[in-house]
Each structure stands twice: as structure tokens, then as C-alpha cells.
Amino acid sequence: MLEKVSVYIATHNRIELLKRALNSVRKQTYSNIEIIICDDGSRDGTWEYLKSCNDSNLIILRNSEPLGACVSRNRCINAATGRLITGLDDDDYFYLKRIERFIEKYNLYKEKNFSFLYGDLIINEQNNKFIRKAPKTVTFKDIVKKNHVGNQVFIEKDKIKSELFDESLPAMQDYDLWIRLIKKYGNAIGVQNSGYILDISHPHERISKKSERLIRACEVIIGKNKINKVFNEDVFLLNLYAYGFETHKLTFFKTLNYLKHKSFYRAFKIWKLYR
Template sequence: MNNMPLVSVYVPTYNRIELLKRALTSVLSQSYQNIEVIIVDDKSSDGTQEFLTEMAKQDNRVKPILKEQNSGACISRNLAIESAEGEFITGLDDDDYFLPGRIAYFVENRHLLNKYSFLYTHFLTLTKSGQYKKTRYLDMAMPNEITSRDLLFKNIIGNQCFTYTQRMKDAGKFTPDMPAWQDMDLFYRMLNNSEQKQARLLRQSLYVQDTSHDLNRITLSNKEKIHRAFTLFCERNQVSGKYQDILEAQLVSYGLKVRNSLFLTRLRTNTKPYFYLVDAFLFLKNQSNK
């Protein structure tokens, strides 16, 4: 095991101890064992800090960071990234979990990081009915490679990736004052700022997003936050003109009405067949929005 690279897994958490226990178990039971699990608690009041302190005694791969004040998930993630000692890094939300071979799958494909900025996978959703379902329509049509400009059409990455730890640090980590789209903002910067200008999709689904519970997800945002995130994203990443129009059409997914002309801009600019299908869906949804 010591001949294999150390992989850091960061997990932000706040007042979801039972879900956190499942998430942590899913990491510690991975088939690939040379890992460190950095769990940053955002000053929970449900016994999380005591649980993490005890787990660290039982397994030295568990490395808790216990915050003295509540400051949000992005700051929690950044604290974990800053302290990560692994050559590679990936993340997990505390209400989600890994399937057993996820980290091994990434490590087996780490050679691809010579060409790609980061790797990502398909994922599954656990529904209230207890069923697993694919979260992306037309999975087989998704491109194997994407660029930062492709993210303007749709954030098809999801919320986690696998990369060299230093690359994530060099990209500036997560931006705490982004009210939404924090993941996409980081991915966009990683793709623009590294020598490798593309990311690579690995097609196994080894990450489960749990939507079956009634607790708020870390990434949940309202329409006002989405509008603010769109504005900040464009300002900070210097997205303007037709590329701003392309991104603005994504707001339809959050129940916001946009100008139909935005879809014509996307049609003229698109170079990947998958996004024509995305545009058709967004356009129809836009017609139904009030």
C-alpha cells in the first residue's frame, strides 16, 4: 500500500451526524486503502465533533478539523484542501457516499492527468422510494472530453472531481462568497489556469447523491442566489458577449425565464452534439416557465 499514492478525501459537514457516519464508512471501506479523510465540521451541535474525535483515535486515516465558528461549506472545503497531504484529491458531501471501487477507479486512471486537468464520473441518485437512478439524461451521448467553454453550456461534471492536490490549490480552491455554482466556478478556473485545458469523463457510476432525506443539501440554492452567482461568475471569470448569453440560458434549469434569443446564440456556437440535446430540453423548459 505504501508504494501507492496517498489520496486525500475532503468532507465538509454540519449537523448531519447519521448521514456523515454513512459517508465516512463508505470512504474507509474503499477497496483502495491508502487514503486520508479530512472531515471539516462547521461547529455542529449534534455530537459530530465528539464522534470525529473518537473516530480519529480508532483510525489514523481520519483527520478531523473542528471549526470554532460556523462559516459555511466552502471555507470548510478550503481548510481541508489546504491541509491535504495526498498527491491526489477528491471530495464527498456528507449526505452522499462512495461505492466501494471509486477511489481505486480514479487511481487506476491517474495517468490520464498528464493530458487532462481532472477526471470525473457519472453518478447515481438515491430517491425517496429507495431506488437508484441515473441523474443525467442520455448518458451515452455525453462527451468524453470537455473544456471550460463547454461548462458554459451545462455543468455536466457534477460536484466532485479527482486531480492532483496541487492543481486544486493552484486554482484558488473554492470561492466562499459565491452563493451557488461554487463547484462549477472552481472547475472553470482549473480548466482555464492549468496547462491541461480539458477534463475527462470516466463512465462508471461510483458516487451516490442521496436525495431521499428531508435535510437541506449543501448545494441547495434559491433563484435569487442563482442570479447572483451568475453575475459573479461572469465578472470574475471575464465571461462576456456570446459566452455570457450561453451561460445565462442555464438559468432555465432553476426555474428562471430567459430570452429565447439566447438559444440561437448557443446553437450557433455549439460544437458538441450532446449540447444540442441539452438546448432542446432547456428551450422547452423555458417556454413552460412563468
Template sequence: MPLVSIITPCYNSSKFLKETIASVMNQTFTDWEWLITDDCSSDDSVEIIKSVNDSRIKLTISTENKGAGHARNISLEKASGRYITFLDADDFWAPEFLTEMISFMQKEQAEIAYSNYARCNAELIPQLEDFKADKEVTFNNLLKTCRLSLLSSMYDSQRTGKEYFPEGSKREDHVMWLNLLKKIPAGKPLPKTMAKYRMHSNSVSRKKQDVVKDQYLVYKDYMKFSTLKSLYYTANWAINGFFKYSKLFN
């Protein structure tokens, strides 16, 4: 079995997919499997993936579009690696990402680890200061802001078990990390920039005003908090989110 399972949802990602594939193929650590679930793309994403002749790439083609969380869950079901990590079909890893993360997790005996990542435009040109992995992440501090980004994080499924994404929530990654952190004391930071995140102007994560309700439901429906407690954490999340991207508003 491979040591690492990489989980990727793909939907109409042909514009950036070749760069993402190259970033995985260029990894200095090679004991991985890459589970890609195509979420009913209408472009040539599937053809691009199939053109790569590598048995470590395992493609599942969904016949119905059900969103990124569902696509990730399909891949997670089939994942056999001890270490689970995520890469969306338009993001990018430094060649040493897997090597550095696995070495760090083993040295620190970490169940979850996360690194810095660069916040870039569509051409992968940095637009903001790198997002810093500068503190341990706990269940309590992750309630106020989601410091764990899928593309720069990894967890040890042998110690935590697999954690699936809630389907139907636009904040499914935050719920998933919170559920994982209920099981362990803390996730540990690797203060190196190991990934590049494309900030699309039309992405769900950038339209904060449209997802406040969805964030509230993270606390109310998934964490089972009271209304008052849910509003408190939603307000904290909104304030922290503004400062996270404040330069974009200046």
C-alpha cells in the same frame, strides 16, 4: 505522504455521517488521508467522527460557521496527497471509487477525471437516471452547465496545483472547476457509476430559482465577463439545469 487527500466539510450531518464514514472506510484503495473540517456543528457530528479510531482521519473543528467553501479551504491547506477528491458528509462512494479513479487517471494521463453518479433520495434510493460522465469537460462547455460534481471527481494537484474555493459564492464549486480548467485542455470521463448523491428537497443546489443571480455572478464577478456574455451563459445554465432534473417537474 498519502497518495490521495479526501476533503469533507461537515455541518450538522449526524443523520447521514455514519454511512458516509463507512463508504470511506470500505474503500479498496487505502493510501489516503481524510481531512474533515467541522463548520461549527451543533449536533453530535464531531463526536461521531472522533469515535472512529483511524489516524488517516484528520479533524479540524472551526469555531465559526463560515460555509462549506471555507471549510473545504481549511482542509485543502493541510492536504498533502497528490490526488484531491471531495466527499460531502451526506454522500456515498462505492468501495472501488478511489481504486477506479486513480487507475483511470494514471492510464489516461488525466489531470481531472469524473465518473457517473446515482441521484438518490435521503434513503439512497435512485430517483432519476444516473448522471452520466459521457464527454470530456473543457472550460468552454463547463460554462454552460457544471458537469463536474464534487463527490465523483478528482484532480491531480501535482500537475494543476491546488485550487481553492471562492468564499461567499453559493456556486463556489463551479468557480473552482472553471479555474482549474483554465489551466488544462480537458477533464476526462469515467463512464461507471461510482457514487451516490443525496438530493435533499431543501438543498441550495435544488432551488434553482433562488440561485440564478449567484450563477450570473459566477460569470460576471469571477470570470470577468461582460453583462451580455454573463446573461448568455446564465440562460444556458438555467436551461441545462432544468433538463438535468426535468423528471422531477413532470
């Protein structure tokens, strides 16, 4: 019998995009999939739509008022019944074979020590599409330099339940979780052609893109993960700041501005690492 895979989606006031996301999971070539959706206090008919869905593989949850994406994701994870789990943002979608490819890779590595699988990102801008290739592996040293993982992972449910998203962080909750999981369980493994479309072509704002939230999140993540003992703290801070604008190239002037023009030489050295 095929291993059950749970897919969680947190959503808020994006009913049409949610329908696309949900349909992309339903159309997967892998058949044993459970979908858990948490409506985070939507007021656009999302809950009524979910209640009308006649799908025995769909579990629906609702927050009576908006509590944030990470509260909703954690509720979904805790409600999941599959041994394996992955996520999908409500404004993104899967290609047909995403789950199948993750299962194939997982079966190759399941007897080895690793934290999770992650994949390529197909980033859809308004007038452009490009692929952010997944490296073969990501170590703890790699992840504190840069988020090579992206916004979703494929993981054993017990592992992600042992950590969960930090609901107190103002931003970068996914990046923080990947750091903690790799630190605890070992390297992460990349999957090529994994079929995740990160859509930034729509007018809705993506979660956690405001720079002031990113800066506050940086400080918390550095402190609790002791990042400055692993890698230069300034570079990590800059990376987290830049991560909110990851689809754009980081310019030297952005780097200098981030450092508040205190050190031209330091800004140049940091910029060279990420250009």
C-alpha cells in the same frame, strides 16, 4: 507503494449521514486513503463523534461557528497530505471501487495535460434512481454551457490548491472552481462507472439550492470568467439558474419565467438548447 489519496468532507449538523459517508470511504478497495473532515460548527454531536473515532487515517478539523461549506472544504484541502485529492458531500457516499477506478484512469493520463477527472452521478431520489453519465471529456467551451462535471472531481492537490473554492460566492462554488481549473489546466476527463451516489432522498436541504443565491452567483461567475465573450450570456445565466434544480427537467415555462416573460422567442430558443 500506492499513491496516497486524500478525501475531504465538509459537514454541518448531519451526523447520521456523515457516518454513512465516512464508512463508504473506509470501505474502499483502494487502501492508501487519508480522510479529512471539517465540522462546520455542528451542534448535533458531530464533533464528539469525530473525536471518538479511532482512525490513524482520519484528520479532523473544526470551525467553532458555521463559516460555510467552502471555508471548510478549503481548510481540508490545505490540510491534506496526499498528492491526489477528491471530495465527498456529507449526505452522499461512494461505491466500493470509486477511488480504485479514478487511480486506474489517472495512471493512464498522468503524463498528459489535463485539469482533473470526474465521473458519473447516481442520483438517488425518494422513489427513483437514475444515472447521469459522464461525457468523455469536458472543454472550456463545454463547461461554460453546462456543468457536465457534477459536484466532485479527482485532481492533483497542487492544482486545486492553486485556485480553491471562492468563499465569497453565495452559491455554485463548485461550478465556478471547475470553470477556473479547466481554463487554467486544460480539458477534464470523464470516468465511467465511478460510483458516486448523490442522495437527495433525505429531508435535509442540499447546499445552495435557493434561486436568489444562484442568480447572484451567476453574475459574479460571468464577470470574473468573461463568459459572455465565450458563449451567449443569457444561456449561461439560465443554465446556472437551472443547475440548482438539475435533477428535474427544465420546462419551457420555467425558461420563460426566468426571462420574466420579456421574450417568448428568446425563451423558446434557449429552452431548445437544454430540453
